[in-house]
Amino acid sequence: MPLVKAFKATRPTRDKVSLIASRAYETYSKKEREARLDHNPFSFLHIVNPGYKYQKEVSGRKRFGLVKNRFQEFKEDGIFNKDDTPSIYIHRIVYRNEEVFTGLVAKSSCQDYIDGKIKKHEDTILEREKTFSEYLKTVRFNADPVLLTYPKRDSINQIIERYCSDRSEYEFTTTSRETHYLWLIKDENDIKNIEHEFAEMHNIYIADGHHRCASSALLAQKLAQENGKNNGDEDYNYFMSYLISEDQLAIHEFNRLITDLNGLDKDEFLIKLDENFKIENRGETYYKPHNKHHFSMYLDGEFYSLYLRKSQYHFENALEQLDAQILYKTVLKPILNITDLKNDSRIDYIKGQKDMAYVKSAIDQKQFAVGFGMLPPTIEEIKSIADEGLVMPPKTTYIDPKLRSGVTIYEF
Structure with missing residues (x-):
């Protein structure tokens, strides 16, 4: 019975989302990264590479603190705002080869991972878990959802398609020619129905993001021990996930x-x-x-x-x-x-x-x-x-x- 819940996302303003959205840091060449940092002041790369502001390489705990500071600055400048209402978010991506992927952004339970309801197929390295857990403890946000997959559910697809027939909150195309769309599911009945569908499943599976998931679970255990009144529903007991039906995954060798x-x-x-x-x-x-x-x-x-x-x-x-x-x-x-x-x-x-x-x-x-x-x-x-x-x-x-x-x- 995996637990999937709505949350209040912190999101870019509609006019800046295309400028903010970035690929994973390590997927850029040094030349590409520097071009974006030099010419796009809104790129999320400025948050995860905070030392660039000072033309200096920063690592370890010092970097973690600066990441937190850059993120706070983006919020203070009104570039990011937090939603007032808990929502589940539909994120659709259309690749240049016309592959279409549509999934749900929600928060998933760290305890489900610990209990084996969220199953893994890759090993993780404990030192990487500890380092990323320390990073999360400092910055206190997830910017990259863990990719989870679940058995196809017609009832979930019907809710998704109903929202996708309306105009999206976001619509932007990247320089890689991917087009992204985002819709917000705010209706309490729709949210409850989605949560119920996931609760009926025996397991869901990690498709990508094993270390992010393991690090979130490690941090949740640490913070629960530090909090004498932990009840399991605290925000740190969850991580952001992108849940997509098995039939929509593209698996390459x-x-x-x-x-x-x-x-x-x-x-x-x-x-x-x-x-x-x-x-x-x-x-x-x-x-x-x-x-x-x-x-x-x-x-x-x-x-x-x-x-x-x-x-x-x-x-x-x-x-x-x-x-x-x-x-x-x-x-x-x-x-x-x-x-x-x-x-x-x-x-x-x-x-x-x-x-x-x-x-x-x-x-x-x-x-x-x-x-x-x-x-x-x-x-x-x-x-x-x-x-x-x-x-x-x-x-x-x-x-x-x-x-x-x-x-x-x-x-x-």
Whole structure:
């Protein structure tokens, strides 16, 4: 019975929302970031990069305090205002390729995450959790919602579509040619119906934002201990979420690029692969897999298809059936001696939108020796792994949509 509730968002004024909304800080190149900071005084990047005002790099607790100060300045200048009425917010994004994503911005319960009602499929790093938890304790706001997904509900869709038939509160297009829309659900009956629908679900799942969710839960536990009268309904017991139906997620794979063959020559490498895979040399013909447990490989100017041999179809759990795990267990670890998928400098990950053509280019330029492609996981695989309490290998999924920072903010 996941708890999803309305909240009073702090939001930009309608005339400035397009100037404020920004991508995640790390997705900008240094040149892009500086151009926005130099020429757009309203960008949310000024809040998360507060040292730029002084032309100085600021880190740690000093940065956290300055982030809080910049945010307060934006509020004092009337750039952000807090809504008077608790609402659930409909945020729709239309990508340049005409993909449409529509979800609900609400607050979700940290206790649900702790109790396993909000399920995860990735590991988190405790030190990152602690650092971000400290950041949250200082700034006391969420600007980037955790992406959660839930089973399709016609009743929720009907409420959403009813509001979307009216003019939106926000409508703006970014320089990446994404168009964003925002509607406010203020009606108490509609809010209650949405909350009831989520309460009827057994679980919801994290699609993206595992560290943000874990850090919020860690902070909630700390603040609850400090507050002798904690009743569970305090604002710090919640985090901002973007809830989207499973059928609306776009799940992409990450392709793998490896710098060398671990001392093997080409023929030795292929012979070792032959133990677990049926291999077909496809020459210069571009190949992308169409079935699970099939892989594409680019090596020495040629494409190969790798089909996992039927004799290897011995899976004891959902993780073992995952193609990224199969590649790790049969190729990366035993043949190429890559054991640490997070930190080994010999492996790089390429989002599936760039596909095997990008992999080919990188290898032809001698940046890498071999590359592998696979199909993305399905939502059913992700949920099965989460349900079994397992975690995926690093860089298994790249999930859309990605929301902009600063469109809705949750203060606690």
